[in-house]
Amino acid sequence: xxxPPLAWPAELYDDHFMLLDESSLPDAVRHIRIDDCKxxxxxxxxxxxxxxxxxxxxxxxxxxxxxxxxxxxxxxxAVEAACEDLNASRPTLSFQPYTDKVRAWTLDALExxxxxxxxxLVGRIMEWLDxxxxxxxxxxxxxxxxxxxxxxxxxxxxxxxxxxxAARVCRAGGKRLRFLATxxxxxxxxxxxxxxxxxxxxDVTLIPDNRAAAVLSAGKCTKVITGADRVxxxxxxxxxxxxxxxxxxxxxxxxxxxxxVQEPGTTATGEEVPIEQRxxxxxxxxxxxxxxxxxxxxxxxxxxxxxxxxxxxLITFEKILKPADLxxxxx
Amino acid sequence: xxxPPLAWPAELYDDHFMLLDESSLPDAVRHIRIDDCKxxxxxxxxxxxxxxxxxxxxxxxxxxxxxxxxxxxxxxxAVEAACEDLNASRPTLSFQPYTDKVRAWTLDALExxxxxxxxxLVGRIMEWLDxxxxxxxxxxxxxxxxxxxxxxxxxxxxxxxxxxxAARVCRAGGKRLRFLATxxxxxxxxxxxxxxxxxxxxDVTLIPDNRAAAVLSAGKCTKVITGADRVxxxxxxxxxxxxxxxxxxxxxxxxxxxxxVQEPGTTATGEEVPIEQRxxxxxxxxxxxxxxxxxxxxxxxxxxxxxxxxxxxLITFEKILKPADLxxxxx
Numbered sequence: 330x331x332x333p334p335l336a337w338p339a340e341l342y343d344d345h346f347m348l349l350d351e352s353s354l355p356d357a358v359r360h361i362r363i364d365d366c367k368x369x370x371x372x373x374x375x376x377x378x379x380x381x382x383x384x385x386x387x388x389x390x391x392x393x394x395x396x397x398x399x400x401x402x403x404x405x406x407a408v409e410a411a412c413e414d415l416n417a418s419r420p421t422l423s424f425q426p427y428t429d430k431v432r433a434w435t436l437d438a439l440e441x442x443x444x445x446x447x448x449x450l451v452g453r454i455m456e457w458l459d460x461x462x463x464x465x466x467x468x469x470x471x472x473x474x475x476x477x478x479x480x481x482x483x484x485x486x487x488x489x490x491x492x493x494x495a496a497r498v499c500r501a502g503g504k505r506l507r508f509l510a511t512x513x514x515x516x517x518x519x520x521x522x523x524x525x526x527x528x529x530x531x532d533v534t535l536i537p538d539n540r541a542a543a544v545l546s547a548g549k550c551t552k553v554i555t556g557a558d559r560v561x562x563x564x565x566x567x568x569x570x571x572x573x574x575x576x577x578x579x580x581x582x583x584x585x586x587x588x589x590v591q592e593p594g595t596t597a598t599g600e601e602v603p604i605e606q607r608x609x610x611x612x613x614x615x616x617x618x619x620x621x622x623x624x625x626x627x628x629x630x631x632x633x634x635x636x637x638x639x640x641x642x643l644i645t646f647e648k649i650l651k652p653a654d655l656x657x658x659x660x
Numbered sequence: 661x662x663x664p665p666l667a668w669p670a671e672l673y674d675d676h677f678m679l680l681d682e683s684s685l686p687d688a689v690r691h692i693r694i695d696d697c698k699x700x701x702x703x704x705x706x707x708x709x710x711x712x713x714x715x716x717x718x719x720x721x722x723x724x725x726x727x728x729x730x731x732x733x734x735x736x737x738a739v740e741a742a743c744e745d746l747n748a749s750r751p752t753l754s755f756q757p758y759t760d761k762v763r764a765w766t767l768d769a770l771e772x773x774x775x776x777x778x779x780x781l782v783g784r785i786m787e788w789l790d791x792x793x794x795x796x797x798x799x800x801x802x803x804x805x806x807x808x809x810x811x812x813x814x815x816x817x818x819x820x821x822x823x824x825x826a827a828r829v830c831r832a833g834g835k836r837l838r839f840l841a842t843x844x845x846x847x848x849x850x851x852x853x854x855x856x857x858x859x860x861x862x863d864v865t866l867i868p869d870n871r872a873a874a875v876l877s878a879g880k881c882t883k884v885i886t887g888a889d890r891v892x893x894x895x896x897x898x899x900x901x902x903x904x905x906x907x908x909x910x911x912x913x914x915x916x917x918x919x920x921v922q923e924p925g926t927t928a929t930g931e932e933v934p935i936e937q938r939x940x941x942x943x944x945x946x947x948x949x950x951x952x953x954x955x956x957x958x959x960x961x962x963x964x965x966x967x968x969x970x971x972x973x974l975i976t977f978e979k980i981l982k983p984a985d986l987x988x989x990x991x
Contacts, residue, residue: 355953485870509959512943512951514845514868523956535943535958537845538870539816539902543964546904571870573877577912578905612843612866618947620843622686625854627866628840633874 334358335525336465336490338382339389344396346389350377355524365397366390366411373418376516380422380556381489384461387415387424388454391431395447395454401439404447408435421567421605421632422558426594430457464646468589469494472554472644475587478504480551483544483579486513486569487521488556491589496531508533509550511541513569515612515629541575545582553579553586554644560590562659564637564652565599570630576639585641592646592660599634607631663793665689666856667821669713670720675727677720681708686855696728697721697742704749707847711753711887712820715792718746718755719785722762726778726785732770735778739766752898752936752963753889757925761788795977799920800825803885803975806918809835811882814875814915816842817900818852819887822920827862839864840881842872844900846943846960872906876913884910884917885975891921893990895968895983896930901961907970916972923977923991930965938962 338349340360347360352375361377363369369390372378378386394411398404412428434453438446472495476482484492492508499506508526510533512519519535526533536544544550553575557566566572566588579586596602609627613619621627637652650659669680671691678691683706692708694700700721703709709717725742729735743759765784769777803826807813815823823839830837839857841864843850850866857864867875875881884906888897897903897919910917927933940958944950952958968983981990 356950511870512845514843514870517951520952520956524953527953527956533957535940535952535956537901537943537960538868539842539845539905540959540961540964542905542908543901543961544959570868570874574870574873574905574909577873578908581908581912609866612868615946615951616949618949619687620848620946621851621866622855622858625851625858625866626864628871628875629868630871630874633871 332462333490333493333525333529335487335521336381336494337385337462338378338489339385341389341392344393346393348372348378348386349382351379351382351521352377355520363390364393366394366414370414370418373415379518380487380558381465383419383422384424384427385458387427388431388458390415391428392451392454395450398447401446404450405435405439408432408450419605420603423594426592465491466494468644468646470498471649472587472589473498473502473504475642475644475649476504476506476552480504481507481509481549483509483511483541483550483553483575483584484522485511485553485555485572485575486518487525488554488589490525491556492522492554493525493529493531496526497529506531509544510535511538511571511575512536513571514538515615518569538571542578542582545578545584550584553584555588557588557590558632559596559599559602560588560593560643561596561598561601562593562655562657563598564640564643564650564655566590566635566637566640566643567599567602567604567632568635570633573633573635573639576635580639586639587642587644588635588640590643590645599636602632602634604633605631664821664824664856664860666818666852667712667796667825668716668793669709669820670716672720672723675724677724679703679709679717680713682710682713682852683708686851694721695724697725697745701745701749704746710849711818711889712796714750714753715755715758716789718758719762719789721746722759723782723785726781729778732777735781736766736770739763739781750936751934754925757923796822797825799975799977801829802980803918803920804829804833804835806973806975806980807835807837807883811835812838812840812880814840814842814872814881814884814906815853816884816886816903816906817844817849818856819885819920821856822887823853823885824856824860824862827857828860837862840875841866842869842902842906843867844902845869846946849900869902873909873913876909876915881915884915886919888919888921889963890927890930890933891919891924891974892927892929892932893924893986894929895971895974895981895986897921897966897968897971897974898930898933898935898963899966901964904964904966904970907966911970917970918973918975919966919971921974921976930967933963933965935964936962
């Protein structure tokens, strides 16, 4: 199955990559050219890419960095510096587990006395990305197994194409689905979800974030599925602001709540995850226009933490896991 | 105490009234001229006025109608027609109890053989509006009695200045308050609340609608207060979409939830109240700019119903009433 745009939002060339600018969607399907790690950090900070696109940006930036190195020592130093810059770009979805891998691969190649360490490193990153692709497809198939013919799925923010991948699996199996997408203020990522689902022929309806309880109470939604920027070993998730109340309300109305998750790494509980505070101007202004009076105070932590008791099950790369059944050190 | 702009958003002249255009706030403080009932209906439908402003518009439009009548029979017919048009303008906040009063006053004047029935009618409407002003001030004082020094109050949509009136009473009594205002998508009425509170010197911070659970769970809010477009005899309220989930989340986190209410009339439960479905384009476009792809489906019921068990107390014109203690036929 080919990946939809938001599921693999960049294309790699020899000395640059082209990144789908998610901030300009759906008005324009525009790609920005990224030549180096600095450009990658800027795109991540400006939220021109987000969620899975950030990881892809990190890996592609490290490939460009490796390709430019002219010596073994230069490679080591350049990778080191790039990893530090990338790790510092945004705090909540931590890139460190990924940059740590790339650092380790770099040292492997250097210590093995590899003649072309940069090429070896690039090969390993590409291999890893292929593995991620397969793992994500597998996760989408697992999610499809949770869905039934006639389901109406409420989602929040955007799952980087993964809910769409699951929906395609359902369609191929003859299951009909409908979608409700929250707007997801202040960045309106609901526009991304509406865009990707509707261009693929799925029935999707937007609702204001504040409409969730009314929709759930009216029995208009049979399942809630979101992504998760982070998951902890106890099953807590950290995801786009608003996920917590959606999960609480779903529980209140007896609607199951699922989340696509990555590997938890060493994070014990959701409380440990730093919550990024973004500039309140992102609440105040929308597309260059002030929504609020000059000088208005706003509060915009980009994420919130959903405690595991509100989560019916986590959709991991390998299986569906109930938080209560998580094995120690699961992945 | 003089009324802040949103608490009394129109000024009456001989043959027209000037209505504060709430849709252009806070960019511009603009008034629109209303000459007749037709203009009043158009302003109500376009949400240039809302909440209490709608009632004021209804009464002022009926005054203009009365002043233009040239005979007793003409007055009766014109009032009848105007009441019908006004009642049909928006469904959820019903104007009927108010237009019924004006119809009854018209018939009183005609049956009494009054020589200047139109003048008598206008006099009764003005008297009634004065009474409403006094009742609203009283309700704001009751609300102030619920608030304590150091409180942080979360509000939703806009209470037509009533929360601000209560805040002024608190300030005069030395109580310091802070406010959190939800944005209230899709119309962003939070901009009205932020505008009126900040221009009066109060500390107000906007939060996205989806941030309520995170704010409540962090203990950052000590009370929730909203208005209510309708209240039922059992204590259910119908208010701006999003009120229901706010009340549910407040209950979950042990934060009291209060609502300013009018008289219930004969509405037995919230289920009886028709919920206005507004044009989905109001979700799709913001200030002339598309937020979502052309053809995106959206769902925008303007109100939702909050069942009385989630309400700590109703702030009526005369007292603070817990839903469980409501006397039969209370007002």
